[in-house]
Amino acid sequence: MLSKSSEYGIRALVFIQLQNWMKKRPGVVEIAKEIEAPAAFTAKILHNLTKHQLLDSMKGRGGGFFFKDNQSDLSLYEVILVLEGDKLFNKCGFGLKNCSDSNPCPIHDGYAHLREGFLNLAKTETVAHMAQRIRDGHAILNRAIPYPMD
Numbered sequence: 001m002l003s004k005s006s007e008y009g010i011r012a013l014v015f016i017q018l019q020n021w022m023k024k025r026p027g028v029v030e031i032a033k034e035i036e037a038p039a040a041f042t043a044k045i046l047h048n049l050t051k052h053q054l055l056d057s058m059k060g061r062g063g064g065f066f067f068k069d070n071q072s073d074l075s076l077y078e079v080i081l082v083l084e085g086d087k088l089f090n091k092c093g094f095g096l097k098n099c100s101d102s103n104p105c106p107i108h109d110g111y112a113h114l115r116e117g118f119l120n121l122a123k124t125e126t127v128a129h130m131a132q133r134i135r136d137g138h139a140i141l142n143r144a145i146p147y148p149m150d
Helices: 004-021 028-035 039-051 076-084 108-124 127-135
Strands: 056-058 064-066
Touching (some): 004 039, 004 076, 004 127, 028 039, 028 064, 039 056, 039 076, 076 108
């Protein structure tokens, strides 16, 4: 359902939050390795997120990516809008351009329920909440071991 940009972007933001809680600012290479994504693609995604002020970065020694203020309270919806627009929340599940309530595709009604459910999840789930679940040992980021808290 999500594009690779959104998948990697969300994973990156969660990892950055976890690192920030440990007073660390991870760099692109570290983030890419942790989220199992290509470094150049990760850099492009992080640049886009920074450009749209969902994230901050600092160059040089002690630099890296970080959240300031309440940036990590951002919802999945906000991240997805920046990385792929709103098409995910509006497109036809059958891939038709002219699908609508008056001209429904074969899966129109059922897919509408899925889309609405995902929209609700995207608007209510936050980066901070997902990171908290990992930190508390209730979820994983990329491996089935607890996330270390220094």
